[in-house]
Amino acid sequence: MSELIDYQLDDGIATLTLSNGKVNAISPDVIAAFNAALDRAEQDRAVVIITGQPGILSGGYDLKVMTAGPQQAMGLVTAGSTLARRLLSHPFPVIVACTGHAVAKGAFLLLSVDYRIGVEGPFSIGLNEVQIGMTMHHAGIELARDRLGKAAFHRSVINGEMFTPASAVDAGFLDVVVSAEQLREQALAAAYQLKKINMLAHRKTKLKVRKALLELLDDAIIRDQELPL
Numbered sequence: 001m002s003e004l005i006d007y008q009l010d011d012g013i014a015t016l017t018l019s020n021g022k023v024n025a026i027s028p029d030v031i032a033a034f035n036a037a038l039d040r041a042e043q044d045r046a047v048v049i050i051t052g053q054p055g056i057l058s059g060g061y062d063l064k065v066m067t068a069g070p071q072q073a074m075g076l077v078t079a080g081s082t083l084a085r086r087l088l089s090h091p092f093p094v095i096v097a098c099t100g101h102a103v104a105k106g107a108f109l110l111l112s113v114d115y116r117i118g119v120e121g122p123f124s125i126g127l128n129e130v131q132i133g134m135t136m137h138h139a140g141i142e143l144a145r146d147r148l149g150k151a152a153f154h155r156s157v158i159n160g161e162m163f164t165p166a167s168a169v170d171a172g173f174l175d176v177v178v179s180a181e182q183l184r185e186q187a188l189a190a191a192y193q194l195k196k197i198n199m200l201a202h203r204k205t206k207l208k209v210r211k212a213l214l215e216l217l218d219d220a221i222i223r224d225q226e227l228p229l
Helices: 028-043 070-088 105-110 138-147 150-157 165-171 178-197 199-209 210-224
Strands: 003-012 013-018 048-050 055-058 094-097 100-103 117-118 176-178
Touching: 003 028, 003 094, 013 028, 013 178, 028 070, 028 100, 028 138, 028 150, 055 105, 070 094, 070 105, 070 138, 070 210, 100 105, 105 138, 117 165, 117 178, 138 210, 150 165, 199 210
Parallel strands: 013 048, 048 094, 055 100, 094 117, 117 176
Antiparallel strands: 003 013
């Protein structure tokens, strides 16, 4: 497995650990590694835990790629939106154990999975695109609209408001917050609980629940390729 995504399988639980420098930037290579890891997890029929380094899940897309030119930026955003869609429709449960900061694409990872555990601490979670001069892409808007509370959606997407781990629960980025020392234990407990469900029923129900969102994302991904970011 790629060094960018460490893959560990234990008792039907696949832990995917993002390790790409101090901010865990999401690059084309990281997305390729994510897809390879998800392929492997699907073959292993495993519940998935996605996590990062101590203090950070991800600071977002690799700015070197995003500023290299319109085609490079569009390609990365398209690949990232396609990854989000894949996570939303993954046939087995997906958990994020958020180790700290989750910004921009890091926060979108939280919005793309089935259960999200964060850690207490002075961490920022949210969508800062407008803060750094980026117009939010259509796919990001539709994903945020579906997964965030209405008020938090507007504050997050339009104002670029960042949330603490505690307020991120109310906003819809996280489901629960625990101490850093408890994170791994809580993620495994959630994974073992999810292992008990019927996976065929889980997959079919997930696709029913998210049918409208997945269709919106399919359309948004196409529109994002037609318009400048």
